Amino acid sequence: MNTKQAFEQFASWLTTPLGQYVLQSESAWYDQRSVDLFGYRAVQLQLPGLDALRANRISWRCAVADRGSVAVHCLAHALPFASQSLDLLVLPHVLDFAEDPHGVLREADRVLVPEGRLLLTGFNPWSLWGLRRLQPGESPPWQGHFLPLPRLKDWLALLGLEVMQDDFLCYRLPVQRGRWLERSRLLDVAGDRWWPGGGGVYCLDVVKRVRGMCIIEPAWRRIGAAGVTPVPVAEDRGDLL
Numbered sequence: 001m002n003t004k005q006a007f008e009q010f011a012s013w014l015t016t017p018l019g020q021y022v023l024q025s026e027s028a029w030y031d032q033r034s035v036d037l038f039g040y041r042a043v044q045l046q047l048p049g050l051d052a053l054r055a056n057r058i059s060w061r062c063a064v065a066d067r068g069s070v071a072v073h074c075l076a077h078a079l080p081f082a083s084q085s086l087d088l089l090v091l092p093h094v095l096d097f098a099e100d101p102h103g104v105l106r107e108a109d110r111v112l113v114p115e116g117r118l119l120l121t122g123f124n125p126w127s128l129w130g131l132r133r134l135q136p137g138e139s140p141p142w143q144g145h146f147l148p149l150p151r152l153k154d155w156l157a158l159l160g161l162e163v164m165q166d167d168f169l170c171y172r173l174p175v176q177r178g179r180w181l182e183r184s185r186l187l188d189v190a191g192d193r194w195w196p197g198g199g200g201v202y203c204l205d206v207v208k209r210v211r212g213m214c215i216i217e218p219a220w221r222r223i224g225a226a227g228v229t230p231v232p233v234a235e236d237r238g239d240l241l
Contacts, residue, residue, distance in 0.1 A: 003076075004066055006097040009140040011049055017178045022201060023050055025169040026092065026121050029203050031055035033165075037117050039087020045076055045094050052090045052119070077103040081111045091120040095152070096144035102155055109159045114210035118161060121203045122147060124168065129200030132174045149202055162209045168192065168199030 013019045030052040034042075042058040044051075046065045053061045064072040064079070074080050076091075076098050089108050095101040108118055123129055125146035133142040153163055171191030172184040191199055 003097055003099050006140050006143070007046060007066070010093065010097065010144075011047060013139075013141055014047075014049055016176055017181060018174060018176050021172065021181060022170055026050065026201065026203070027052070027054075029121070029167060029169060030090065030092075030119060033119055033203075033205050034088065034090070037088050039113070039116070041081075041086050042088035042090070043079075043081070043086055043111075044090040044092070045079075047092045047094075050092050052092055053088075056088065058088060077107050079107050079111050083110050084113045084116075086111045086116060087113055088117050088119070091118065093122055093141070093144070095120065095147055096122050096141065098145075101145060101147060105155055105159060105161070109161060109208060112208040114208060116208045118206040118208070119204070120206070121169075121201055122152075124149065124198075124200055124202045127198050127200045129170065129174045149197075152204075156204075156206060160209050160211075161206045163204055164207050165205045167203040168197055168201065169203060170200035171195070171198065172200075174200060 014023050027050060030050075031054065034053060034056040037056060037058070039058050040060060042053055042056055042061045044053050044061075044063045048063050048065060048068055048070050051063075053063075062072065063070045064074050066073060066075055072080060076094055077100055089112055091104070091108065094104060098104045112118060123133075123141060123144055123146050125133075125148055130146055133144075133146060135142070149166070156163060168191070171187040172181055173187070175181065
């Protein structure tokens with residue numbers, strides 16, 4: 001299955017009861033993390049059904065994807081933006097279905113300005129949701145990459161992208177029956193406390209760090225005026241008063 005088909009099926013899956021649970025949980029997280037981020041340009045890549053920039057106050061906002069009702073059609077690893085031109089880039093589950101997740105991160109690093117922010121979400125393989133993908137014959141999202149978070153953080157660090165905060169969402173059972181989803185809602189309350197890192201979805205708030213320049217001051221030497229004797233401007237002569 002190619003990337004386009006995977007995203008199409010994942011977008012359809014988001015309309016299911018379990019998908020709506022993921023959509024609502026992630027929308028709340030994106031609202032919280034993006035509301036106080038400022039700059040000139042903000043872009044969301046893929047999943048136009050999830051408006052991850054709705055709470056952000058940057059005036060120039062744009063949704064791009066490889067297809068669908070978006071402003072720009074493009075590939076995740078070849079964004080049509082100049083280097084260091086975006087202040088905020090949002091990747092909702094893009095790495096889960098991209099053919100080259102590391103290439104997507106390299107492209108994100110290219111287009112972000114220094115101190116620009118990257119917000120991304122993905123499915124956590126070390127969770128009940130990760131176990132669900134082991135069943136044979138599963139369709140998206142269970143056929144996604146489910147990248148281990150330590151590996152993802154290593155990729156980010158190599159690019160000079162620093163994780164400011166990581167959060168986990170969706171501790172409920174990964175089942176489609178609305179009754180069981182509702183019965184397991186207490187897992188969301190207890191998840192962060194009793195099973196940190198075990199949520200079905202990870203969320204990362206990342207900043208692009210750029211090493212500052214070290215200013216080397218010249219070794220100035222004090223040079224006196226040769227052969228010049230200082231002359232007093234006035235002489236205190238009491239007999240002139």
